[in-house]
Amino acid sequence: MSGTPTEVPQVLDGLPQQRAWARGAIPGGARTKPVRAARPAAGLRGLCDPRGLRRLRALRPWRLLPGPTGTPFTFGYAALLAATSLVSRYADPAVVESLHQSSSTDVAHLLRAPLLVLPASALWIAGAVVSSYSLCFLLVLTALERRIGGLRTAGVFLFGHVLATLATEVPVGLAVLAGRLPGSSAHRLDYGISFGVAASLGALAGLLTPWLRWPLLAVFVGMLVQDLAAFADPMTSWGHLIAVGLGVVTWPVVRRWRQARLVAAAASETL
Template sequence: MERADASGDVTTGSPAPSGAPVAEGVRLLDGMPRQRGPADAVSVPPVPMVPPVSPAETAVPDEAVTGKRVLRPWRLLPTPTGTPFTFTFVAVLLVTALVAEYADPALVHALHQGSSTDVAHLLRTPVFVLVTSALWVVGGVASPYAVVLLLVLTALERRIGGLRTAGVFALGHVLATLATEVPVGLAVLVGWLPGSSLHRLDYGVSFGVAASVGALAGLLRPWLGWPVLLVFGGMLVGDLIAYTDPMTNWGHVMALAIGVATWPWARRWRRV
């Protein structure tokens, strides 16, 4: 609190800082900073020398600068390190396709028959035929399903990983197979179909491919994913209307629906 002294001057009541000489007639006011002397100098640590950075290290990718994705056509194909599951699976399918093309027809028929997921085999060796039936491509490597498998599995594995891609493929292959073969067995049991239907030849990768297409459509941008889904689904519905192989055609439609049903998990896997 300020007060007046005997001479009428106003003082603050604060004593002069110790050790600081006060000139006669000069009064100290609170809040006035005093001059720093050499002893009050603040030591500044030396600045470390930073080695020069080459332009290559500071270069920013074109994608980060422009905001546009750089097209890399080679990423459409599988590689041993980038997509190991697809690369290995396609290599196995290539081997079996060569066997089916150049081996003795009787041997090829026996291999197909032993790998068939018909009702009789599903009752005896379900795991064996569910695995081996997916190692053959109907029509060889030049068939449409082989091309779709190559592109779709590669794109799907680059987004959700190899194990999850194998899981989607296996889910569609197994569930669609059971959904088509179990009704055949029940129809034979009640007498609606002859006993020969229990040995119906059934093998190939088409159910797994359809499920993979359905799953991939949910991971693409809407302007691309929905047309892919509609075009592929329209082809399957057209085959079903043609009624050339209704059980297999129904299996394709159900496998596509199974792939679409995996969208919540596939999108979560992609974020992870």
């Protein structure tokens, strides 16, 4: 055999893989396969993608709870509720009863000092920290504040708290005036955060994807309907349903707020 390189048949030029081998031919007829760069697995590419990293950071479980920097309104409000809950637990029962009475949004107090009792009634948790609304408060208001901001979340909460309270107490006052209810109904003890939480949950549902929005509303409203059917506290049960409806009414507004917040965040990243 001669020392000249082995000629590659021309017919191989029609096959791309074999043309690559021909270009890498070496003396003596040996061929070397082209070295191909290893591609990262699809999962690794997703992790290295900045968008994938942002998704992972968004799934951090501690983001479900409020923090002093990310959700200052919810964090501060939760600290205030924790303090009033400690007062309810450890203070003298007579003092606690007096505080609850002076914060009650019953008809008599609403007629005398509505601007005082409406916000004051939201400083207490009915059932203290063991109430289911305590956990709902933390999860719902944290999620809502992360989407629309603290001041707007406070607005949604107060919107539901005030209007649902008036929607349930005003009919009681009218019924007392008409003689349909006894005068003691005007002094019914009424305080707590549940109306504001229910309205906030209704508003938050409008910012979620449909597969999460409708099951959440169905479960929550179903629980409220069961409470109403039990007739243990029909006025409060109606107030919760009204509050959820008020939250749903805010969907066009909270969606605009959410979009404006996203646009502002995107603009800040480009600076």
